[in-house]
Amino acid sequence: MYRSRSRLSYKVVGSLILVFLLIFATFGMVISITFENTKRVSEKQKADLLLQTVEKSLQMTLYLKFYDQIAEKVSPAVSVPDVIELSVRDQNGKLLYRYSNPKSQSIENAITVSHQIKEPAFGQSMGSITLYYSDLAYDETRQSMYNVFYGVGMSIALIFFFAVWWVRNLLSPLGQIAQKVRDYRPGDHMVLEEDGSEEIEQIVTSFNAMQETTYRYLRQMEAMNISLEGAVQEKTLELENQYYSDRLTGLPNRFRLQEKLLQGEITALAIVNVDDFKEINDFFGIEIGDEILIQIGAWLNALSGSCYRLGSDEFVLTFSGNLSLGELEHRLVTLIKLLEEKTFTVKEESLTIRVTIGVALGTENILTRADIALHHAKENKKQIAFYNQEERVEEQYRSNLTMASDVRRALFEHRIMCHYQPIVDFKTGEINKYETLVRMIDDVGNMVPPMEFLPIAKQTKLYPQITLEVLYQACTLFATRSEEFSINLSDSDIRNTHTVSEIIRTITETGTAPRIVFEILESEGIESYAEVTQFITKVKALGAKIAIDDFGTGYSNFENILKLSVDYIKIDGSLIREISSNPRHHIIVETIIDFARKIGAKTIAEFVSDEEIYNTLKKLDVDYSQGYFTGKPMSL
Incomplete structure (x- = not known):
């Protein structure tokens, strides 16, 4: 921003003159006030003295009431030219005598003096005499004093302008130096002229020394810049290599792959996923797991010549040119066979691995499509799968992503809620x-059924959050109620230590x-009965109960159920729905009821939808009924 500047000469002289003016003004003010007070008091004393000269004569005149002699008695006073007016009044204020000087000023700003005239004997007032005295002498003296001040002020102004001119001449060498310094650039050689004064010579000497120092540092900076440029280039290459390379394997990473994809040269892409790599890490340790990944990456890169590490246990192989589907499949099947035959050795540990591969052809979204193909291969227990647009897998994939996003927002916005179905x-x-x-x-504001969002939530990290949200809501509600209430837990919930x-x-x-009952979903399968048993032991120690949900169609047998020490067995709805018409279902339900009695567990029949089913179950001596016939899910 531009900032106005003033000359140093103006500042120097102006500062001196300002100080002098302040001193002069202060001194003048003090003199003026002192003079004004002293002079006015002096004039008033003169007027007072005039009254005193005639007061004694008037005392007897008024006492004897010789009013015609008043003029004679006051003549000494009225003969003074500075007297403007003199008046004498009796004790009642009646005017006895008045004198006005026709040549004098008005009495408006005159000095006024008034005395009481008292009786000689008793001192009582007989009247008063008032004198108006001219202040022209005071005004003339004051004006003379002001004229002196004006003269001094003009002299100061002349001195100021002369001093400015003189100081500017004295400081002009500094201005010339400033002009040259303003145009100075590092590396220039500037010659400053001396004018013979010691101060200017010191400035020139100091600036020349500064020039030498600046020039020396400039050379050092240039040398340093050359060195830094080399170091920066080297560091840039190092950082670029780190940014585009996987730290563990040294292979190009996802960022490098994305750049290559943008260039449009890649026409086919395969994602290679190492099967059960988590188990390798858990069994052999992370150090051996990392070494296995390094060896797999090196082997894939040597075989294909174009291998990237996508992350964790996934690698990407890229292909260019016009490869047919059959040729690409042949290459990848051969790769799978060779990889399965290879043994990887790390610290005297020998391992063989299996992989699953998802493949996509073309240049549009092939990384995403290969990932979709990989998921498709895993879901269908295949070793290799090709993306097929006609199967609408991508559409389902995007739908799942949308639903996962909806569930995440619903959790954040507290739109996950609980309904409660009665058990009779x-x-x-x-x-x-x-x-x-x-x-x-x-x-x-529409209600989404659980079968639409829970399967997607189970594939993400959102499912444990839903479990805990349901737990908090239910426990908060039933903390003030007397009924038992149950909550569904999956095998993954029980194996989640935080949950x-x-x-x-x-x-x-x-x-x-x-009063809480944990329903374990037997229909989904239980991977680790040891962990489930440990969980049951913990919660039962606190007083909780355990139920096996959907019993009768799951993967577990009666022997495994005996390990769990359950309190309730919930008979699966697929058996209950046809119990009145399907003899096989009737026999299975009877068997479950008999088994439950023998292990001391109560039975709960699910999906009791009508009176016929209800009566059939009642005859079979089922303990509890749950279904739309006895009560729909509702909010409490």
């Missing part, structure tokens, strides 16, 4: 239990442990 006692007909069922409300610790904390803090 067959013997009493009373509702003394509820099953907690999760629901999701979409953006426009288990939150379950124990919540049921303890809310005091609901003695």
Whole structure:
């Protein structure tokens, strides 16, 4: 921003003159005030003295009431030219005598003096005499003083302008130096002229020394810049290599792959996923797992010549040119066979591996499509799968991503809610239990059934959050109620240490442990009965109960159920729906009821939808009924 500047000469002289003016003004003000007070007092004393000269004569004149002699008595006073007016009044204020000087000024700004005339004997007032005295002498003296001040002020102004001119001449060499310095650039050689004064000579000497120092540092900086440029180029290459290379394997990474894809030269892409790599890490340790990845990456790169590490246990092979589907499949099948025959050795540990490959051809979205093909291969237990646009897998993939996003927002916006379905006692007909069922409300307020969003949530990290949200809501509600309530847990929930610790904390803090029932989904399969048994032991110690859900169609047998020490067996709805018409289902349900009695567990029949089913189950001596016939899910 531009900033106005003033000359140093103006500043120097101006500062001196300003100081002098302040001193002069202060001194003048003091003199003026002192003079004004002193002079005015002096004039008033003169007027007072005049009255005193005639006061004694008037005293007897008024006392004897010789009013015609007043003029004679006051003549000494009125003969003074500075007297403007003199008046004498009796004690009642009646004017006895007045004198006005026709040549004098008006009495408006005159000095006024008034005395009381008292009786000689008793001192009582007989009247008064008032004198108006001219202040022209005071004004003339004051004006003379002001004239002196004006003269001094003009002299100061002349001195100021002369001093400015003189100082500017003295400082002009500095201005010339400043002009040259303004145009100076590092590396220039500038010659400054001396004018013979010691101060200018010191400035010139100092500036010349500064020039030498600047020139020396400039040369050093140039040398340093050359060195830094080389170091920066070297560091840039190093950082670029780090950015585009995988730290573990040294292979090009995802960023390099994305750049290559943008160039449009890649016409086919295969994602190679190492099967069960987590188990390798868990069994042999991360160090051996990392070494295996390094060896796999090196082997794939040597075989294909174009290998990238996508992340974790995934690699990418790229192909260019006009490869047919058959030729590409042949290459990849050969690769799979060779890889399965190869043994990888790390620290005396020998391993063979299997891989799953997803492949996409073309130049449009081939990385995403290869990933979709990989998921398709894993879901269908294939070793290799090619992306097929006609199978509409990509559409389903995008739909799943959208649903996952909807679930994430619903959790954040508290749109995951619970409904509770009554469980009725067959013997009493009373509702003394509820099953907690999760629901999701979409953006426009519609209810989304669990079968639409839970399968997607289970494929993401959102499912444990949903489990805990349902747990918090149910425990908060039933903390103030007396009924039992149940919550569904999957095998993955029980194997999640954070979820288990939150379950124990919540049921303890809310005091609901003695009334909560955890329904374990037997239909989904139980991978580790040891972990499930450990969980059951923990929660039962707090007073909770255990139910096996969807019993009768799952993967477990009666022997495994015996290991779990369950309190309730919930008979799967697929058996209940046709129990009145299907003898095989009737026999299976009878067997389950008999088994439950022998292990001391209660039975709950699911999907009781009409009276006929209800009566059939009641005859079979099932303990509890759950279904639309006895009560729909609802909010409490």
